[in-house]
Amino acid sequence: MSGNDLNRRDFLKIMGWSAAGVTLAGCDVASTVTLEEGKETVVSYLSPEEYVIPGVGVWYASTCMQCAAYCGIHGRVREGRTLKLEGNPDSPLNVGKLCQMGQSGVQAHYNPDRITKPLARKDGKLAEISWDEAFKLLEQKAGPAANLAGERFAWVTGTVSGHQAVLLASHLEAVGSKNHFVHETIAPSVAQAVQQDMLGEALPRLALDKAKLILSFGADFLGTWVSPTHFATQYAKFRAAPRGILIQVEPKMTLTGGNADLWVPIRPGTEGVLALGLANLLLQQGADATGIPEGLRNTISAYDLAKVSDITSVPGARIERIAALLKQHAPSLVLAGAPVEGHVHGYEATAAVLLLNIILGNIDQTIVANGEFPFPQLVAKSGNRRSLLAFAEAAQNKALDVVFFHGVNPVYTAPAYLKLDEQLQNIPFKVAFTQFPDETAMLADLVIPASSSIEDWGTHVAAYQAEQGAISVQQPLMERLYPGSLGLGDLLLTLLKTRQADKYGAWADYYAYLRNAMAALPADYKGDAPNDEEFWNQTLQKGLLKVTSQTKPLKAAALEVSLPEPAGANADYPLHLVPYAQLGLWDGRHANLPWIQEAPDQISKVVWDSWAELHPTTAAKLGIQTGDIVEITSENGTIRAAAFVFKGIHPEAIAVPMGQGHQEYGRYAKGVGVNPLKILNPVVDAKTGELALYGTRVKIAHTGQKHQLVLEGHGNTSQLGRKLSSTVSAEQFRNTEGA
């Protein structure tokens, strides 16, 4: 190479420089990346497509769709492939962090069991059809020519928000239907109802970082409650000096319970009683009773220590200690989670727990008004369990002719007593718009392959917003793996065009619609962007658009509470079933992701399985040891799982995690474990009509059979005297790091 100035090293240097330039520029051209279309043509790297520099990763901002918290993400794209997801540091929710479900988003995208072509039912079986045939079928059965009566059409979805929610509402309106069943199994829907009535806001902002003590009644805010990654970032501030105290009261230890200073097991369904007992103690000790109506004060005064201790099984001294701590550490924060909501008196119990916040003066301190989001039509339509029951009833009553499913798998999440699989036969035309062959899709008449969340456009506004509100933007992080697969926005636009061509015909695709929608935002949202093009690019680069909500102060209206007398022992069904929600499998939607299956449950450390947690005293009575298969029977069914004997559960409870027991859903999920939701009894919260997840009583029998549970660390629980994970007292922490 003598005489040649540009040697290989210099060439690489130049490449590197230009790459840095590209990274800084950022942009929205991910959809021009075509290297992974599977074409045989070899494209020379000497003339790479724009923004594809071999060996250099470029980061694009988007939104995580693995749960309804809608954290901001950055996706690393290299040679046209998305390789890794990280949290978006600009997102006010997750500030650069990402949980294991979010990390696994790439496995939902590259999943080997994705549906790649439309399927239609022919002679009772689902068979591949062409896209043309699929659209023809849609047109024929659900288009304007079908003369479908509006009220006989329904959408059944998971949480939807942003402009997709707007289009979905438009589609329903165009069809003339009001049936939108938004179903989520893991959702704080009862607490939302209580907070709406009590505070005037369904999901006010929680300032965990401002609290000196958090008393959580089963709210697994580090694992599965509302916006776990956001709360985990706040938890770090809460635990930094001056360090806050966490007390968790629940029937089965959650991830949050595993991090508590004090974990208090409580008899399932009696959380409201403990809350009223604490309220009684606090009022007796001079807490401010203004704002507590007299009727309620009388109710509270009936809950004396001995009675409360007897009902809840929590020792009286401990209740007094918690009351004293609450008094001592103000402001505090009291939370009510799924175990409180999940009973026939769930609303009342939740109201009793949240009443403590009023008594303790936490309103406007640690519970703060979020105000009204300036674009209410974009805010997430939060799912619940009530809509599942309503949908099942509509199906049973033969009230529906055409149903579209998206982001939801009701055949899996519905309890067996609803017989949803049979009831679906009452609906002549069921369309599953899904990525995976889940249980619901397998019973559908038409299956349309959906794009993955990292192939799609969208906007998202989570129901729970951080201090800084934001519209989170979702953009494709790579070319579609399966050409033809549609995003929700594109499908809705296609459907709307067949009905209102004059209104929607102008948009070639959802991307065009979304660009226009963003351009139509009021000028004060566009900051210093000189034009709409620039504004769009800036928004995509950041991955979100910050907005300011109009705050109106929270009210603090204590609700009258009337808790039923405790049910007492049930000789036939002595144990309470706890269908335990876990960060990972969630409601079962992530059971097809190998990383999630192989990640140990945080508390039990079990992988690739279901198990039944039992307290040692309960297990000893029946002669059960870890690994013995037990038969768990309710009035509505039986499941069998290996027992896991564990001191993090109340002796009157048995916990089986949700998420396994799929009969379909691809190679990683199918046939693994059992689904505790199947044996739920028809118990609903009396006030809200929500399916009560914790209201089922069961009996167990020892089958005499064994099953090997596989545990990370082979089940070792002891440090054997070594200083591996060492603990110091909070007092020592205060001495050295500040009080």
Next chain:
Amino acid sequence: MSLQNVLENWSRYRKGLEEGGFHDYEHRWVMAVDLNLCIGCNACSTACYAENNLAVVGKDRYAQGHSMHWMRIERYWDEAPEQEFYEQGASFLPMMCQQCGAAPCEPVCPVVATYHTPDGLNAQVYNRCIGSRYCSNNCPYKVRYFNFWSYPESSWPEPLNMQLNPDLTVRDKGVMEKCTFCVQRIRVAKDKAKMENRKVKDGEFTTACAQACPPNAIIFGDQLDPDSQVAKLWSQHQVQRVVTKQEKENPQLRGYRVLEELNTDPSVMYLERVREALV
């Protein structure tokens, strides 16, 4: 570094500890893990699977101890046996290769596949490894993972393989592997700094686990950069290197190194878990 370097400097790497340690490090990548903040959520572990092409082995092989989680969360229950409930919650311990300054895995490798880099890392040369597994036997932390099987086809059926990170290899049967402190990210940062004729800046990159960690319990950086957050944390907690027992001015400070009494000189400092005495 090359095999030649290892052979030439063998005694300095191996025996330097008694003389105050090896001094010619270019960087000294270390971590601080705050157990007061760690919630045991698995985000770090899954981020590691995504970044480092870790194989999913399935239930049966997991049962045989073949899992490949370079970063695992150990979970202990410290309650006395007579306690009826686990009232103080779990003790979580994120455990990954401690990148020991005097690594027990290094001298036992018959082919020098595991060696000490000038950055203070225990590197593993995959194509030099013959699978004797001596290193794994000698590791007191049990953080070395052996490929008993060939996983590429079973773990990444198409198109899952498209997610594989091209910045590092996919290991095949017969090879030992372990946490590298995301050496591929270190390389990129060092190259970039070199190209821009500057030093690597603290916080310009971090490991996959630290980046994902929701409560920010994991801090990674260069101990030789006195202004780095991690170096400050080590000195704040008065944790010394190259000792088997910490002699602290203030013994109440929380920093400690796991099993340092074995003279391994680990590069990971843990800050003790904190519990309020409420029980």
